Amino acid sequence: MKNRRKLRHIRTVLLSLTTVGLFCLCVWLFYQGLFEQDGAAPLPVSEPSSRPTLEISSAEPPFSIASSNASQGGADASLGEPIPMASSAAPESALAVSESAAVSSDPAAVSSAPASAAPPAPASEAPAASSVSAAPASSAAPTTSLPEIPADDPYPDLYVARPEFIPHQDGDKVVYLTFDDGPSNLTIPLLDVLDKYGVKATFFVVGKTSEEDKEALRQTAERGHTLAVHSYTHEYKQIYASPRAFLDDFAREYALIKETTGVSPTIYRCAGGSVNSYNRDTARSIAEEMNRRGYIYYDWNVDSGDAVPGTTAEGIYQNVISQTSRYDKAIVLMHNSATKKDTLAQLPRIIEKLQAMGYRFAALDNTVAPINFRLP
Numbered sequence: 001m002k003n004r005r006k007l008r009h010i011r012t013v014l015l016s017l018t019t020v021g022l023f024c025l026c027v028w029l030f031y032q033g034l035f036e037q038d039g040a041a042p043l044p045v046s047e048p049s050s051r052p053t054l055e056i057s058s059a060e061p062p063f064s065i066a067s068s069n070a071s072q073g074g075a076d077a078s079l080g081e082p083i084p085m086a087s088s089a090a091p092e093s094a095l096a097v098s099e100s101a102a103v104s105s106d107p108a109a110v111s112s113a114p115a116s117a118a119p120p121a122p123a124s125e126a127p128a129a130s131s132v133s134a135a136p137a138s139s140a141a142p143t144t145s146l147p148e149i150p151a152d153d154p155y156p157d158l159y160v161a162r163p164e165f166i167p168h169q170d171g172d173k174v175v176y177l178t179f180d181d182g183p184s185n186l187t188i189p190l191l192d193v194l195d196k197y198g199v200k201a202t203f204f205v206v207g208k209t210s211e212e213d214k215e216a217l218r219q220t221a222e223r224g225h226t227l228a229v230h231s232y233t234h235e236y237k238q239i240y241a242s243p244r245a246f247l248d249d250f251a252r253e254y255a256l257i258k259e260t261t262g263v264s265p266t267i268y269r270c271a272g273g274s275v276n277s278y279n280r281d282t283a284r285s286i287a288e289e290m291n292r293r294g295y296i297y298y299d300w301n302v303d304s305g306d307a308v309p310g311t312t313a314e315g316i317y318q319n320v321i322s323q324t325s326r327y328d329k330a331i332v333l334m335h336n337s338a339t340k341k342d343t344l345a346q347l348p349r350i351i352e353k354l355q356a357m358g359y360r361f362a363a364l365d366n367t368v369a370p371i372n373f374r375l376p
């Protein structure tokens, strides 16, 4: 009798222990699952569609995006000497280059983003522009999302609170026309074309200081377009020497825009694109420093080719239409320096065709997830 009771007791204890063990295992598995979703999982490549873009999700820092090669160089060289290509691709293959730059299925590259990257501020801290304008002034301009400013910071005013990116909706066909290297005598005629079609665009501008150029800057802002920093000097060797050199140049252009128009730019485009043969050693540190300050840079996935020697007016039109047709979200590289008459002349055709293809047009702002080339 005693033995049987003892056995039953042992069996009960064993059963209890097994139940508790199983319960603990379930709890552990549950939390494992959660951590895998929210925690240190590799950054996902944006949706694996047949037409992947360089678009990054709101969870990724702007400079982490990876795409294939850096051979877009040379497309943005209208102010200085053409940029030697960072890869072996020839300039005349710009169309193919843009495509390859925009298509990446290399998850390893995407997940190679530095862990130190600061995530964008939560939406609750930094509402999107539309909600900012509707909110009382006291609740706007979140300062909590700004990093701590070092005491010896040479530009303590060059920090901006960054809102969360507004995700691109499936089926929303949107084109962001961007014009580099202005202002020029072709800026106001360009603004007139955009006004005629009710199209808003983005101007990455340089250090031009004549009264005519300043008036063009003012009108660009007044007519509702985005003014953004390109470069003051556009001198590759100078600006890509170090993060500090880049910042010095950025600050100069930023001040010119702000003093002339009252606009404080929040986005920029690197002269020659974010990856070129002048910044192999500094591209990442420059991007990280600018990202730390809250400024976002934009490359492109459509290259009009208007800075590529030998591109005809018809070629500009065909480049834009054929490349844009591959994307639901297209950032189009064009130029607005004084020599870009063909670009201006093709713009009405380009807008009409893209509208007929079902695209809408919008100006970039820092709620739009950027398209970026892969940093070295």
Ligand SMILES: [Zn+2]
Pocket: 076, 077, 078, 079, 180, 181, 230, 234, 271, 272
């Ligand atoms: Zn440029």
